[in-house]
Amino acid sequence: MLNHKQCDAFLAVAEAGSFDLAAESLCITASAVTLRIQSLEKTLGQVLILRERPCRTTQAGQSLLHYLQHSRLLEQNFIQTLTGQTASFHQVNIAANADSLATWLLPLLKPALIEHKITVHFHVDDQSKTHHLLEAGLVNACVTQESQAMKGCIAEYLGSMSYRFVAAPEFAQQWFTKGVSRDALRHAPALIFNEKDQMHTATIQQRFGLNPSQYPHYFIPSSSAFFDAVTMGLGYGWLPDYQAEPYLKEHKLVEVAPELRIELPLFWHHWKQQSEVLEQLSGLLLAEAGLIMNNPLY
CATH class of the missing domain: 3.40.190.10 (Periplasmic binding protein-like II)
Known part of the structure; x- marks a missing residue:
């Protein structure tokens, strides 16, 4: 089985891009982060992190990152379903182009984010690049102009800006x-x-x-x-x-x-298997994005 602490260290470095920042978020030393990731790499027999500035995941690291982020969302959904707890917030990571984020995206998502207690870490990049963040495992879904879905994902048309x-x-x-x-x-x-x-x-x-x-x-x-x-x-x-x-x-x-x-046609890319939280956001986007995109009074 994967070691929980080692996986947390890997996930922190992959998301922060730095051993020092990962150490701060985990409240441990950078050397401890290094040791945990080295142990994980030894267990899996794969180099997972390229020690660069910023740090980057290898292909094996990207696969692990996808798995861990997906598992985290599924765990949150499972706990909420099993216990009926609704006080805690669910976190998702979404990549979008700056214009979408500054115009139609937040007004559309706002009601669902408040009602279902969802927080979003937005990653901003050009609409021609955001799908690379999904491919790298840094986000759970993305808004992009790319129409072709990568393996394991679904691409659905949102509308045109x-x-x-x-x-x-x-x-x-x-x-x-x-x-x-x-x-x-x-x-x-x-x-x-x-x-x-x-x-x-x-x-x-x-x-x-x-x-x-x-x-x-x-x-x-x-x-x-x-x-x-x-x-x-x-x-x-x-x-x-x-x-x-x-x-x-x-x-x-x-x-x-x-x-x-x-x-500019835009598409919503997400994994075929996604958490209930992302399913809610996906349904909302697919139903109303095209209507609100060019009509701020909708």
């Missing part, structure tokens, strides 16, 4: 008086979420043949700050309808190029 190419009126008047063209984009400052923002960079590359080195741009890796930067006229960018629609109606933003709208 609409993005509009927008700017503040004064910005559009200064930089796009003759419309959006290759020459105009070479001079107008762009707003990009971060270096992983493939939606922006790939669209400009495909439609106008420009890469980020050929036009001025800001990196603003915060959905709220990104929105503020657009509305204050710092640059142009793509905003979700959920954020842009009210400002477009009030003429505080203008849609500079309707032909450059982007429809």
Whole structure:
């Protein structure tokens, strides 16, 4: 049988990415964490953790991580069912892109999180990358643009987020008086979420043949700050309808190029066998995500 303390040490390092942080969370020394993981690796005959900064799990470590996280959720569900206890909170780990988290995801989940006493550790990454966090065993489920489910998982369509190419009126008047063209984009400052923002960079590359080195741009890796930067006229960018629609109606933003709208399909990935808690969240997301995504008043 697997040693409980050794597994706890492995799980702490895998989730924190550091022996020191894992030691703090377990209230033991870093050397004790090291000894426990070494003993676990010896028992299993596999290297589980790559001692890097941050630490990474090997393929064998990922398999163990999947097993331990899944077992933890099943144990929580079993105890609640057996004892009828509802005072404690259930924890799940979900990966999502920043725009979903900043707009429709939390309002949709809020009632279920409160009613069923669920806490969520959100992991934020680009929508093209979040499924890698599920594959690495760092989350129990994810929102991603990837439609293909990996082995042992299910991918279900949630809906589509609409993005509009927008700017503040004064910005559009200064930089796009003759419309959006290759020459105009070479001079107008762009707003990009971060270096992983493939939606922006790939669209400009495909439609106008420009890469980020050929036009001025800001990196603003915060959905709220990104929105503020657009509305204050710092640059142009793509905003979700959920954020842009009210400002477009009030003429505080203008849609500079309707032909450059982007429809981003999103999928919910989760393990085929999941806890009752995740089943509840999955059912809610699949039923209502598509409705609320583009309608904040829903």
